[in-house]
Amino acid sequence: MTKKHKKNEVCLSIYADSKNSDLLIRVVDNESLKVIKVISENDLLDIKDEINEMVDKLIIPP
Structure with a gap:
C-alpha cells in the first residue's frame, strides 16, 4: 500500500501593522x-x- 503525500500550498501576504508600523508576512x-x-x-x-x-554551504568554490 502506498501513501500519497499531500502537497501543501501556501499564500504569503505582506502587510503593515498599524500599531508599530512593522511589516508582517x-x-x-x-x-x-x-x-x-x-x-x-x-x-x-x-x-x-x-x-x-x-x-x-551549498556553494562550491571554483
Missing part, C-alpha cells in the same frame, strides 16, 4: 485558509543570517 494554507504563521520584519532579519549560511 502572513502565511496562509490555501486549502483550509487558516493562518499558519505570522512573520515579523525582525524575525526575517534573524533568519536571514541562517539562510545565508545554508546557501554558503
Whole structure:
C-alpha cells in the first residue's frame, strides 16, 4: 500500500501593522485558509543570517 503525500500550498501576504508600523508576512494554507504563521520584519532579519549560511554551504568554490 502506498501513501500519497499531500502537497501543501501556501499564500504569503505582506502587510503593515498599524500599531508599530512593522511589516508582517502572513502565511496562509490555501486549502483550509487558516493562518499558519505570522512573520515579523525582525524575525526575517534573524533568519536571514541562517539562510545565508545554508546557501554558503551549498556553494562550491571554483
